Every structure is written in C-alpha cells, then in structure tokens.
Amino acid sequence: MRVGVFVCECGTNIAATVSTGKVVDAALAMRDVLLAESIHYTCSDPGQRAVIDAIQKHGLTRIVIASCSPRMHENTFRRTVGRAGLNAYMMEMVNIREHCSWIHSDIDEATDKAIDLMQKGVARVRRQVPLHSTTVPVTKRVLVVGGGVAGIQAALDIADAGLPVTLVERGPSIGGNMARLDKTFPTLDCSSCILTPRMVEAAQHENIELMVSSEVEQVRGYIGNFDVDIRRKATCVDAEKCTGCMICQEKCPGKAPDEFNAGVGQSKAISIPCPQAVPLVAALRKEHCRLFIKGKCSVCKKVCPADAIDYEQEDRISTDKFGAIVVATGYELYDWREAYPDYGGGQYPDVVTSMQYERMLSASGPTGGHVQRPSDGKEPKNVVFISCVGSRDESVGRPLCCSVGCMYIAKQAILTKEHIPDSQSYVFYIDIRAGGKGYEEFTRRAQRDFGAIYLRGRVGKIYPSNGNLVVMGTDTLSAEQVELDADLVVLATGFAAAEGAGELARKLNISYDQYEFFSESHPKLRPVETTTGGVFLAGACQGPKDIPDTVAQASAAASKVLGLLSRGELETSPMVAEVNQMRCTGCFKCRDVCPYGAVEVVELRDGRQVANVIDSLCQGCGVCNVACPPAVISLKGYTDSQLIAETMELLR
Numbered sequence: 001m002r003v004g005v006f007v008c009e010c011g012t013n014i015a016a017t018v019s020t021g022k023v024v025d026a027a028l029a030m031r032d033v034l035l036a037e038s039i040h041y042t043c044s045d046p047g048q049r050a051v052i053d054a055i056q057k058h059g060l061t062r063i064v065i066a067s068c069s070p071r072m073h074e075n076t077f078r079r080t081v082g083r084a085g086l087n088a089y090m091m092e093m094v095n096i097r098e099h100c101s102w103i104h105s106d107i108d109e110a111t112d113k114a115i116d117l118m119q120k121g122v123a124r125v126r127r128q129v130p131l132h133s134t135t136v137p138v139t140k141r142v143l144v145v146g147g148g149v150a151g152i153q154a155a156l157d158i159a160d161a162g163l164p165v166t167l168v169e170r171g172p173s174i175g176g177n178m179a180r181l182d183k184t185f186p187t188l189d190c191s192s193c194i195l196t197p198r199m200v201e202a203a204q205h206e207n208i209e210l211m212v213s214s215e216v217e218q219v220r221g222y223i224g225n226f227d228v229d230i231r232r233k234a235t236c237v238d239a240e241k242c243t244g245c246m247i248c249q250e251k252c253p254g255k256a257p258d259e260f261n262a263g264v265g266q267s268k269a270i271s272i273p274c275p276q277a278v279p280l281v282a283a284l285r286k287e288h289c290r291l292f293i294k295g296k297c298s299v300c301k302k303v304c305p306a307d308a309i310d311y312e313q314e315d316r317i318s319t320d321k322f323g324a325i326v327v328a329t330g331y332e333l334y335d336w337r338e339a340y341p342d343y344g345g346g347q348y349p350d351v352v353t354s355m356q357y358e359r360m361l362s363a364s365g366p367t368g369g370h371v372q373r374p375s376d377g378k379e380p381k382n383v384v385f386i387s388c389v390g391s392r393d394e395s396v397g398r399p400l401c402c403s404v405g406c407m408y409i410a411k412q413a414i415l416t417k418e419h420i421p422d423s424q425s426y427v428f429y430i431d432i433r434a435g436g437k438g439y440e441e442f443t444r445r446a447q448r449d450f451g452a453i454y455l456r457g458r459v460g461k462i463y464p465s466n467g468n469l470v471v472m473g474t475d476t477l478s479a480e481q482v483e484l485d486a487d488l489v490v491l492a493t494g495f496a497a498a499e500g501a502g503e504l505a506r507k508l509n510i511s512y513d514q515y516e517f518f519s520e521s522h523p524k525l526r527p528v529e530t531t532t533g534g535v536f537l538a539g540a541c542q543g544p545k546d547i548p549d550t551v552a553q554a555s556a557a558a559s560k561v562l563g564l565l566s567r568g569e570l571e572t573s574p575m576v577a578e579v580n581q582m583r584c585t586g587c588f589k590c591r592d593v594c595p596y597g598a599v600e601v602v603e604l605r606d607g608r609q610v611a612n613v614i615d616s617l618c619q620g621c622g623v624c625n626v627a628c629p630p631a632v633i634s635l636k637g638y639t640d641s642q643l644i645a646e647t648m649e650l651l652r
C-alpha cells in the first residue's frame with residue numbers, strides 16, 4: 001500500500017493557523033505513507049497537476065487530501081485522482097480549513113487537530129476499496145411548488161425550453177403576493193398589468209399543468225427521480241364546469257375572511273379571490289359555509305348556471321414522477337399583533353399593515369382604490385408609516401431585514417399623495433436601505449417631489465385620541481420627542497416564511513434557517529441549489545426579496561433544472577448500502593426506515609427471505625446501517641472497519 005498525503009495551505013486560509021509542515025511531518029511518520037507534501041493551493045491547476053504527477057511518479061495507491069470542506073472540492077479531487085489513473089474513490093478528503101484553521105486561533109491547537117484529522121483520514125483510506133458508479137435515467141418532468149411570481153417565472157422558463165412542468169399552488173389562484181400589489185417600485189408600473197399576462201401564459205402553456213388548491217403531501221426518491229404525492233383539496237366546485245361568473249359569490253349568505261385583500265373587508269364562503277384570478281374558478285371554504293356548519297343552505301348550487309357545485313367532492317391524491325423540484329413558496333407578512341402591544345396589538349382599526357394598505361390603494365381592492373380609514377370610511381389626511389415592525393428588531397426576536405420595507409414605504413407615500421393630493425405622509429425609519437438600481441433616487445423622489453417627511457427613529461407608542469391616533473416617537477436626529485396626529489398608521493411589517501415552510505422542508509429533506517426560510521447550498525456559489533440534489537429554490541422562500549431579485553433567482557433555478565435534465569441519465573454515487581445476505585435475519589427494519597424505498601425483499605435459493613439494496617435508489621444516507629439489529633448492512637466507503645479504524649486512530 002502506498003499512501004500519499006497532500007496538505008493544502010489554501011493561501012493563508014489554512015497556513016496562517018495550521019502549521020502545514022508539522023502535518024506533513026506527522027503524515028510521513030505514519031505506516032504506509034510514502035509521500036507527504038504541502039501545496040499552496042491544491043485545487044488550482046498546478047496544485048492538481050502536482051497530485052497527478054506524484055501519483056504517477058511514486059505509484060501511489062491511496063490519497064489523502066487535507067484541505068477544505070468536501071462539499072467544496074470532493075468532486076474536484078476525485079476527478080484529479082481519476083485523471084492520474086487511480087480509482088476516484090481511493091481518495092479521502094479531510095477538512096482542516098472549516099474544522100481547524102477557520103474556527104481556531106491557537107496555532108498549536110489547530111495544528112494538533114489537523115494532524116488528528118489527517119491521521120484519521122489515512123486510517124480510513126487504508127481500508128478503502130475501489131468503487132464504481134452506475135447511471136440511472138432521469139425523469140424529464142419538473143415540479144414547481146408555489147405559484148407566485150417566482151414559481152410562474154421558473155415554470156415558464158422550463159416549459160418554454162420544452163419540458164413538462166406541474167405547477168402546484170396551495171391557494172385557489174396563482175399570482176402570490178405580487179398579485180395583491182398596486183404598483184411596483186421603482187418604476188411604479190401596475191403590478192397586475194405586468195403579472196396577469198404571465199399568469200395567463202402559465203395557465204395556457206401546453207407544457208404546464210396547473211394544480212391550484214393543491215399541496216405536496218409526500219416526496220420519495222432522489223435527484224432525477226422523485227415520486228411526489230400531491231393532494232388536490234376539495235373545493236366543492238367542478239373546475240371543468242365553472243365559468244367564473246361569480247353569481248355563487250354574489251348570492252352566498254356565508255361571510256368569510258377576505259384573505260386576498262389581507263383582511264380588509266369580507267369575502268364569502270364561496271368566492272373567487274379577485275377578478276384577475278387564474279384560473280377564474282370559484283372555491284368553497286367549508287369552514288365558513290352554512291351548509292357544512294349548520295346543515296342548511298345550498299344557495300350556490302341553486303344559482304350556479306353551470307351546475308358546477310359538488311358538495312360531495314373529496315380531496316384527491318395523485319402521484320407523479322419528477323426529475324427536479326423548484327420550491328417557490330414565498331413569504332407571508334409577520335403577524336405583529338402580539339409582539340407590539342404598544343402599537344395597539346391589532347385593536348385600533350386605523351392601524352393597518354403595509355399589505356392592507358396596498359389593497360386599499362389598489363383599484364381592484366375592496367375600496368376600489370379609494371383610500372379610506374377603516375374606522376369611519378373617511379379619507380385620511382395625515383398618514384404615518386412605521387418601518388421595521390417585526391424586522392430589524394432584536395427585542396421581538398426578528399433581527400432580519402425585510403429588504404423591501406424602505407422601498408415600498410416610499411412607494412406607498414408617493415401613491416398616497418397621488419390618491420389624496422392634500423395629504424401629508426410621515427415616515428419613521430431606522431435608516432434607509434435602498435440598494436437596488438434606481439432605488440436611492442426613488443426614495444429621494446418620495447421626499448423631494450411628494451413631500452413625505454422622514455423622521456429617523458422608532459415609534460414607542462400609538463394611542464387613540466379624539467377619534468384619531470397619536471404616534472409617539474423619538475426623532476433621533478434632532479433628539480426630540482415627536483407626537484404626530486395620525487388619521488391612518490401603516491406598519492411596514494417584516495417577512496415571515498410561508499405557513500408550513502418547515503414541514504415542507506422536512507418532506508423535501510432540505511434545510512432551513514431559524515425563520516424557516518429555506519437554506520441554499522452555498523450562499524455565494526450555489527445560491528439556488530439546496531443540499532438535496534435536484535431540489536432548487538426560487539424567490540422569497542429563501543429569504544426576503546424584491547420582485548427583480550425573485551425573478552432573477554427563478555430564472556437561475558430554471559436554468560439549473562434544464563442543465564440537470566438535459567442529460568439523459570445521471571451518475572449515481574457508488575457509496576451505497578450493501579447487505580450481507582448470508583447473515584441477514586429478514587427482520588426488514590432496514591426497509592421500514594429507508595426514506596428512498598431502496599430496500600427490497602428477495603428470496604435466496606434456500607428459500608430464506610432477505611433484504612437487498614437497489615443501488616440506483618440508495619442515496620447512502622446510512623439510516624439502514626443504524627437500524628439493522630445484527631449489523632449486517634454496511635455502507636460502501638463508510639464500512640464499520642473504516643469507522644473503527646478512524647476512531648482507533650483518534651484514540652491512540
């Protein structure tokens with residue numbers, strides 16, 4: 001056995017904190033290590049060349065590379081070793097950057113740890129055997145979850161390239177939050193005017209299957225071959241028959257919250273969210289329907305001219321195969337009420353959220369675009385905007401920036417002046433974040449051309465006085481207490497992840513942060529990929545974003561999907577589980593726990609039933625190894641003997 005150890009300096013990333021020379025010396029002192037050297041940048045072209053030359057010159061049979069995270073460069077070094085003529089799996093990478101130099105400041109301690117990790121790697125690679133990957137065909141069909149602008153854009157890009165897409169939206173219409181906006185910063189173009197054509201295009205696209213009122217139930221499988229159960233919720237309306245005439249909604253006696261209008265006004269138990277809804281089909285919400293609550297009423301059925309109402313309709317679950325999944329489930333506004341009792345905690349009708357105000361400004365909104373105070377329907381003259389409610393506020397556990405609040409406040413202040421020329425807008429802000437193209441100019445326009453008065457500081461309290469509201473805050477620039485008389489207060493509430501985002505993440509086996517926004521695989525280099533192969537992210541589900549960034553990310557996710565599925569087949573990792581069938585007791589615990597359905601039951605010649613791993617399905621997660629009572633399943637590349645050798649090396 002001829003082991004070669006290469007210790008990367010990574011410029012000074014490693015070498016500044018780890019004495020690479022000492023790691024090399026320790027390697028040379030180990031049994032079977034024929035060569036050890038440090039390299040300035042092992043991943044660079046000359047670095048890889050040095051590894052190849054050393055393998056070929058010294059006939060090395062096993063390689064350890066002590067450098068960065070395998071997530072960065074394992075594939076690079078497998079290819080390097082392969083180019084030198086060795087089996088690509090005869091290489092072990094140990095991470096002395098993220099695990100040593102980047103997290104320790106004491107050189108001796110970091111070096112000792114790097115030596116330990118290197119020795120562990122040598123112990124493990126000694127027991128490595130050549131492995132060979134196989135290929136599996138990919139399913140050329142894509143699932144997009146979430147029908148906001150991100151999901152629509154991703155679906156259209158993929159469908160335009162010729163691949164079939166299923167777009168799953170849990171609401172009754174696609175469009176997401178953008179469909180609720182009046183005009184959009186910084187150009188002030190009408191949101192519906194730019195979004196509706198895209199919604200219609202998605203619905204009419206021959207390669208897009210639209211599934212509204214639907215949610216992902218379960219996901220099995222792996223990159224290139226996911227099996228997904230999708231639940232289509234019963235809406236009591238036959239979508240094929242409904243013509244969108246809205247007579248049912250008009251006549252329905254059952255009141256229901258108006259979610260599309262963010263709770264401004266009321267809707268009906270059977271309704272279409274807005275006139276631009278796609279598809280333009282009614283949906284009945286049983287929890288608000290008199291027939292389902294009291295057992296009496298069937299007005300909608302009686303008045304429906306298309307005979308589309310079907311009270312017996314039940315949820316349907318369908319299963320489909322997909323090669324890739326784009327997650328685009330967006331955001332919701334943070335529910336501020338409990339955390340801000342000083343702002344009335346939701347008790348004052350004239351304190352509204354930014355989305356409620358957006359609906360009041362919108363011509364398609366509940367007030368037809370006439371801005372009115374919810375309490376008495378009067379036109380407000382003094383409108384006070386408060387930024388960063390539930391964002392950039394450590395005191396309520398929400399330090400994240402919503403990234404669009406400063407911009408949409410400026411937009412809403414401009415629109416307020418346009419709607420009510422004799423109005424005055426005041427904006428309480430912490431500082432103005434306007435990083436996008438044309439954004440800084442836009443916020444200045446709100447002040448200069450539309451007279452919005454900006455006050456730097458937080459609001460301490462809002463209280464009612466003589467039919468109006470008083471907003472108390474501190475202007476930190478003049479160091480003065482300010483009390484403003486407000487007819488209407490608009491809270492720029494922060495972004496929260498979509499309801500159930502964590503649950504969806506668990507179904508998809510992807511990671512998420514403390515706010516349940518989905519985590520990208522690498523913030524700079526893999527911003528639309530997740531840690532699960534074949535699952536990509538688009539839009540605000542990954543973190544607060546404006547529309548331009550959302551659309552850019554959606555197109556990026558689409559291009560990643562197209563790149564992936566343009567290949568006819570995918571190479572599978574050979575690091576899969578293997579059953580010692582002679583010793584298998586046939587308990588099939590492995591099959592029960594396998595998340596990929598990769599364990600089957602086979603019958604041996606002697607009639608015994610034992611477990612067998614289907615290589616193409618196994619993802620090498622190792623769950624079966626742990627569950628197997630007689631410990632007769634091992635994972636290639638992570639065998640018990642390798643793990644024990646590693647541990648013994650550490651304990652020496």
Ligand SMILES: Cc1cc2nc3c(=O)[nH]c(=O)nc-3n(C[C@H](O)[C@H](O)[C@H](O)COP(=O)(O)OP(=O)(O)OC[C@H]3O[C@@H](n4cnc5c(N)ncnc54)[C@H](O)[C@@H]3O)c2cc1C
Nearest residue numbers: 146148149150170176177184185329330331539540546547
């Ligand atoms: C008040 C306000 C004003 C704004 N104004 C502007 C502006 O002027 N200009 C600008 O650039 N940006 C603006 N924004 C930001 C803009 O709303 C977002 O950038 C954009 O909506 C993000 O789109 P998205 O598709 O990622 O998410 P969303 O619009 O939230 O869409 C997500 C979709 O996924 C669906 N969904 C969620 N969970 C599931 C699930 N489990 N299964 C299936 N479907 C699911 C949702 O129902 C929704 O339809 C504003 C934001 C706010 C709050």
